[in-house]
Amino acid sequence: MTGMPIDIAVALDAVVAAVSDDEPRVLVRSPGEHLPADALPAGTFDPDADATLDAGLRRWVTEQAQLDLGHLEQLYTFGDRGRDGRRRVLSVAYLAFVRESTPRAPRVRWHPWYRYFPWEDWRDGRPAIVEDAIFPAVEAWVAAATDPQARHDRQRRTRRAIGTRRAPWNEELVLERYELFWEIGLVAESRAPGPMLLGERMAFDHRRILATALGRVRGALRYRPLVFELLAPDFTLPELQQTVEALAGRRLHAPNFRRLVEDAGLVEPTGAARQTAGRPAKLLRYRPDAIAERPDAGIGFR
Amino acid sequence: MTGMPIDIAVALDAVVAAVSDDEPRVLVRSPGEHLPADALPAGTFDPDADATLDAGLRRWVTEQAQLDLGHLEQLYTFGDRGRDGRRRVLSVAYLAFVRESTPRAPRVRWHPWYRYFPWEDWRDGRPAIVEDAIFPAVEAWVAAATDPQARHDRQRRTRRAIGTRRAPWNEELVLERYELFWEIGLVAESRAPGPMLLGERMAFDHRRILATALGRVRGALRYRPLVFELLAPDFTLPELQQTVEALAGRRLHAPNFRRLVEDAGLVEPTGAARQTAGRPAKLLRYRPDAIAERPDAGIGFR
DNA sequence: CGGCTTTTTCTCATAGTTAGAAAAAGCACC
DNA sequence: GGTGCTTTTTCTAACTATGAGAAAAAGCCG
Incomplete structure (x- = not known):
């Protein structure tokens, strides 16, 4: 407001999450020349190149991982590392969900989230x-x-x-x-x-960012329909449940989970079914209107 | 990560809230020379002067409002206004609660929150x-x-x-x-x-920040013991209820509110009572241990 | 003491949750 | 084509929490 303007380097860090084989995974850059350990996709924010923070983040993720992000959500801004000798003093972390194993660039891979935790x-x-x-x-x-x-x-x-x-x-x-x-x-x-x-360790404070993300995901799961971004358009109820369980890190009671999801009006049957080793499971799709009807719709398990 | 470092001006904005006379109030700078309308306390983050973001914020608030902040919580980082001709391209907003009308500097005042909404x-x-x-x-x-x-x-x-x-x-x-x-x-x-x-209007995008804050407060009220920072150390249950109502923006059922608070173990009687026009109200104090016992303890009203 | 106000306790119907049992629907194998 | 196995799906009973109202309790004021 007053005094000389002071300029600062701002980094953007991305937590990109997916669930495959019942395992939550996160996109990381493998260790290399300037990286002592796994690191999140990240880059510097350049307001001349990108009008908004998330536009900048999308560009970095596309560049580093050849991956287009859908819904993006701000996680936290970390600013307390100005003294560690590195120039970067501020970093804004974002969280994104993508469906399953998508294309991958060379030095980037999907790594099981729980290896870090x-x-x-x-x-x-x-x-x-x-x-x-x-x-x-x-x-x-x-x-x-x-x-x-x-x-x-x-x-x-x-x-x-x-x-x-x-x-x-x-x-x-x-x-x-x-x-x-x-x-x-x-x-x-x-x-x-x-x-x-x-x-497993990570570079810089990236494991801290990842911890912030996991906590946020677990909280949000209850009252926002996040999971559906991780699933194919058609899915079965057990698949949905296992995805939620993977992120929540614990088992849920199947009959109750079903009631919760159905009563919330979050899904509708497609008519088809998926073969399994037992009784076939009905295929469902997400019903986006649910969110307009009940703004706090989520899978309110506890 | 790669390329030339790009430096950016980073602003810190403070939403400082209090409740007095059953009215939620927010600390604002009155319009003046460079201010077209009410504005939040704010300043530029200078990593050489302050090691952390919230240290910087505290310093600005102290400087502009002669006020020491207690608990501080990050709200959001706003970055999408690089094109509006003003140099500042990033602003990190924080939320703080203080007890009641505390000292005030000249061009700063407590303004009822709901005038803006x-x-x-x-x-x-x-x-x-x-x-x-x-x-x-x-x-x-x-x-x-x-x-x-x-x-x-x-x-x-x-x-x-x-x-x-x-x-x-x-x-x-x-x-x-x-x-x-x-x-x-x-x-x-x-x-x-x-x-x-x-x-009422505010300067810049400050009303948007204030909206973010009010939404956050209302959400957090349910599962975190925030209100207690707004109250004197000793308070009565009706006082607590009215403070919650002021922030939530609606009335609650007194007997149920009481049950909620007591069952959560959030308060304990001091032994004294406060005289009123009717039956005297027992004085209570906050029991910080509650948060350790039940990490999600809040006033889970709905 | 009777009336007034406000706090506090009680009660009861309703809704939501937890946990388990069991039925239903397919497959595989004899 | 039945029998057993697996998995999904439905059902049910106990328990807990929530919403709403009645009424008791405790002071003050005249």
């Missing part, structure tokens, strides 16, 4: 890593606090992020967990990484 | 402006679409944003409504404003 996939029950590695490490960290106030704070933060051994684990708090692990030194990106490192 | 306050039933002005104008706009496809799209968008004459109005879709009105020319900030203008 093995503790987030509870579809086959609680992952061993939680009991074996995470709980002990975090408990040790809590116990290591010297003064009682600090210990209480750590206790509280822990309870929120990962619950207790028997108490609930909130699947939406992906970012809180990652940041906790970062602070304790449980991930390779930490300022002071410890001896035990969880999940 | 008179159609959003349904506490005394549906505002006359909705029936008298908004419905007719929007219906005319839908009818004015020439080809059927466009009319159908407008119909759908309208249904989502403002419902129908008898059907539900979703109080969270503040931004969708503002953007609809902007497009139709119902607000002074529109590219082509019509003869009838709704609400």
